[in-house]
Amino acid sequence: MFLNQMYKKVVWVFLLVVSLLISNLALAKQYLVKTPDEYNRAAKRLQPGDKIVLANGVWQDFEILFAAKGTADKPIELTAKNKGQVILSGKSNLRLAGEYLVVSGLVFKNGYSPTGEVVSFQQNSTNVANHSRVTEVVIDHFNNPDKFLSEYWVAMYGRHNRFDHNHIEGKSTSGVTMAVRLNSEASQQNHHQIDHNYFGPRPILGSNGGETLRIGTSHYSLSDSFTVVENNYFDRCNGEVEIISNKSGSNTFRNNVFFESRGTLTLRHGNGNLVENNVFFGNGVDHTGGIRVINGEQTIRNNYLSGLTGTRFGAGFVVMNGVPNSTINRYHQVKNALIENNTLLDLSYINLAAGSDKERTATPVDSQFKANLVINRDNHAPIQLLDDVSGIAFSNNVSSQATAKEISSGFTLTDTKLEQADNGLWYPADKALAALGASRSLQPITKAQVGPTWYVKNSLTVDFSAGRKVAVSSSEQLVEAIAKAQRGDQLILADGTYILDKVLSVSTVLSLQATNPGQVTLYNTRSLMFELQDGGSLKLQGLIIDGKDAPDSAGNVLIRNTKLPTLQNFTLELDQLQVVNQNINHSFHVFDAGYRSFADLISITNSRFANITGDILRLNKEQDDLGIYNAEYVIIRNNEFSKVEGAIANVYRGGTDESTFGPHVDFSHNTVTDSSMGKRNKAKASLLLHGTQVNKVEANQFVNSAVVVLEHTVGEPTTTITNNVFENSPEPVIKQLFPLSGATVTMSGNKTQ
Structure with a gap:
């Protein structure tokens, strides 16, 4: 009798639990939705324990409002059909x-x-x-x-x-x-x-x-x-x-x-x-x-x-x-x-x-x-x-x-x-x-x-040797290869001349290299040779770039960012270049940064620049004095600059904000001759560094060239000017524009002749 009563009680409890589970399952609903309209209709009916499942695919222009009230034991879910x-x-x-x-x-x-x-x-x-x-x-x-x-x-x-x-x-x-x-x-x-x-x-x-x-x-x-x-x-x-x-x-x-x-x-x-x-x-x-x-x-x-x-x-x-x-x-x-x-x-x-x-x-x-x-x-x-x-x-x-x-x-x-x-x-x-x-x-x-196990953590980096090596032997092939370039491609240019009648638009990480440095010459017939689009980074190595066939108009540019503001940081590397005859008209610049563009690195090494009427680097587009600037690291090493009418580098970081580390400028082991004296050089200097935070000017020779000017602003800028020779060129000028800047300056081993 006792066992029979216990058996009935166990069965009754079991049936009660099953009943409650069935009841809960019946109350909780799952909505598989395929359009925003379907989602919005389902969202209005949500009750504790319900779930909305979004169908797999791309949902374009979908502003999701997930407004509902679940409970601690019955939360309301919004999820993907497949995460x-x-x-x-x-x-x-x-x-x-x-x-x-x-x-x-x-x-x-x-x-x-x-x-x-x-x-x-x-x-x-x-x-x-x-x-x-x-x-x-x-x-x-x-x-x-x-x-x-x-x-x-x-x-x-x-x-x-x-x-x-x-x-x-x-x-x-x-x-x-x-x-x-x-x-x-x-x-x-x-x-x-x-x-x-x-x-x-x-x-x-x-x-x-x-x-x-x-x-x-x-x-x-x-x-x-x-x-x-x-x-x-x-x-x-x-x-x-x-x-x-x-x-x-x-x-x-x-x-x-x-x-x-x-x-x-x-x-x-x-x-x-x-x-x-x-x-x-x-x-x-x-x-x-x-x-x-x-x-x-x-x-x-x-x-x-x-x-x-x-x-x-x-x-x-x-x-x-x-x-x-x-x-x-x-x-x-x-x-x-x-x-x-x-x-x-x-x-x-x-x-x-x-x-x-x-x-x-x-x-x-x-x-x-x-x-x-x-x-x-x-x-x-x-x-x-x-x-x-x-x-x-x-x-x-x-x-x-x-x-x-x-x-x-x-x-x-x-x-x-x-x-x-x-x-x-x-x-x-x-x-x-x-x-x-x-x-x-x-x-x-x-x-x-950390993070979802199903999403790969493979952040893209700028690597100029990560892609294919593509052989190029004609102007037409070069234009086509740039248009079809994949991230990290290296275009290897055969010896010879390349006459370019189109602007070369760079929208990925790309390098152009001479098979034999000094045996490849590019002639630009447009007012712009390379335009860096958002996401574009460029390396040029071993090339001769001759501007003699450029249009006879003011303001030509060898390389620039797109004129539209860009989101992605870029890198520009110029190595073993010879850039000559950019003097067909005035203000012919080598690189001109775009407004609201930003470079992680601009590097110019082992190169020669001669007969240029504009600036080499124009990194002065952020003039609204909000602490915004155009490049974090600027490295200019082991180069020769001759008869450059504009500034070698004009770098500007305005305002009083202290929340950034840069810009950093390294100008070392260069020779600057008969340069930066042009009447249209607005910088009135061979180097004009305004608000830059880390400056090194070391082991350079300035001959018959304009003054180096550094304008310290906020933060604790550090400037080192050592072992330079200034021949018939003024000594550097350092201006402390803010009395609390905490700037430090080291000047030693410089010679004035």
């Missing part, structure tokens, strides 16, 4: 609003958002998303055509939202890649989670406004966000001096990897933030930085920073000075900072009390720097004291180099050897130092562990 096979193109975006929403599997590519955000966790200022998630979504080079029309790619509003396992790559427009917004009470104290994302390469912007992640703004910086940023991979995020700009309080940055990224994780505003267990791999790449500390109650512990070359504000480790009684948008004093158990390995600079000047006089106070490991294997001493650091208590640290006497009692000097652990990081072989620096249990996250 990665739903492409949002053209003018498309995504807005979430409501509760417990989940979006996954979408790819934004080949287009841009018509609004200021690609993915937004709000419909409008009064309807935000809470407890919602965006996962396995891709935004790949989804850039507005107007480079300096500021836009976010991801904007988080509301509370308790998660952004995870996404792939974000190739933002080349102004504006933060991802922003956590605190501009309303509904979005403050938000407890967002940002994890396991791949933040792929962001190219140098050449202006302020290129952060990869920003949490808050200065206006709301005294508010807490409680955002957790963990287990993300920042891969060559090079937009500007701040990779992450923290501008709110009580945030956590944990277990992230920064790989060869220029700039720093910057605690710019806000108090009480935690930075722990992060790994920075600089690998000696220029301007790679680590952590910059500002404001109060910051904790920086158990981080591993290696091979970082950055200087001043972008150094490997920075503790800033503040402004007394600072306004909310300036620099607040560092107070009660705890900096402990960090490994600082092979850093070029550790700058303490950085930014000290007539305004920033509030030195760090009530802070600790303890149990840190400071090792440089090249015997360079990285720690710089830039003001009074008596407000930082140094204790139980180890350094491989002697430190300043003011802090030496807080360091033990050691020459310990290092050994590489299973996690790939380096630790002291001396077991007595095991408690110092970052923990051996630290496990840097890898690229394979």
Whole structure:
């Protein structure tokens, strides 16, 4: 009897569970939609547990509003039929609003958002998303055509939202890649989670406004966000001096990897933030930085920073000075900072009390720097004291180099050897130092562990030898080969002459090389020979370019960018060239940068330029003084310039912004003869470098040529002028245009004859 009753009860419970499951399944609906209209109809009927599935294919000009209210146990989903096979193109975006929403599997590519955000966790200022998630979504080079029309790619509003396992790559427009917004009470104290994302390469912007992640703004910086940023991979995020700009309080940055990224994780505003267990791999790449500390109650512990070359504000480790009684948008004093158990390995600079000047006089106070490991294997001493650091208590640290006497009692000097652990990081072989620096249990996250598993992380780079070798022996073949070129193609030109009656439009990465240098001559019969389109990079090697057959008109140009603003950075390399007879009329220029164009590198090496009525490099198109400029690195080495009427280089970076590293100019081992004296040379100089940040003028000979002029503006420009000969040519002129620029100048070994 008892067993029979138990049996009936079990059956009854089983039938109840089955009934409930069937009931739930009956209530939850799945909508497979194939058009925006079908989506909009389905979106109006959504109930907790429902799912909308987008059919595979390209969805053109589709602005998705995903507004609904799920529950914690029955979220509402929007996904792709097959993840990665739903492409949002053209003018498309995504807005979430409501509760417990989940979006996954979408790819934004080949287009841009018509609004200021690609993915937004709000419909409008009064309807935000809470407890919602965006996962396995891709935004790949989804850039507005107007480079300096500021836009976010991801904007988080509301509370308790998660952004995870996404792939974000190739933002080349102004504006933060991802922003956590605190501009309303509904979005403050938000407890967002940002994890396991791949933040792929962001190219140098050449202006302020290129952060990869920003949490808050200065206006709301005294508010807490409680955002957790963990287990993300920042891969060559090079937009500007701040990779992450923290501008709110009580945030956590944990277990992230920064790989060869220029700039720093910057605690710019806000108090009480935690930075722990992060790994920075600089690998000696220029301007790679680590952590910059500002404001109060910051904790920086158990981080591993290696091979970082950055200087001043972008150094490997920075503790800033503040402004007394600072306004909310300036620099607040560092107070009660705890900096402990960090490994600082092979850093070029550790700058303490950085930014000290007539305004920033509030030195760090009530802070600790303890149990840190400071090792440089090249015997360079990285720690710089830039003001009074008596407000930082140094204790139980180890350094491989002697430190300043003011802090030496807080360091033990050691020459310990290092050994590489299973996690790939380096630790002291001396077991007595095991408690110092970052923990051996630290496990840097890898690229394979972040982003969607189904989307390849294969960022395109400029490699002039990556493609096919294509033999060319006639003018017609050359024109055709350029029109059909694939990325990285090398056009190998046979000996002879090539008369070009068409403008050569370069829209990919392309090189033209002489089979035998000096035996290939190009004659241009148009006012322009090469035009670099958006996405075009060019290398010319071993060629003679003769302008004698160019049109008899003013303003001819050998190479220029398209006149339309471009999104993609380019590279231009000229090697072993002979460029002659560009004097058929006045103002015949070699290279003329386009407005809103930007070069990662322009290199001129081992070449000869003679009888030219214009400029060699015109990199002065950004005259609106917003800190925008045309080239990051300009290298001019081992060349001869003779009878060039214009400037050899005119490089301009105007304004007072300090958020960029460049331009950098290296002018070395050149001979300049009878040059830059033309009446139409607006620069009135052989070199005019305005606002450039790193300048090297070394081992050149100037004969009967115009003056070299450097105009220092903001930042801390560094100029080295050494071992040059000025024969019947003026000595260089250096102008300090801003009294607080912090410029440094080295002039030595120069001779005037």
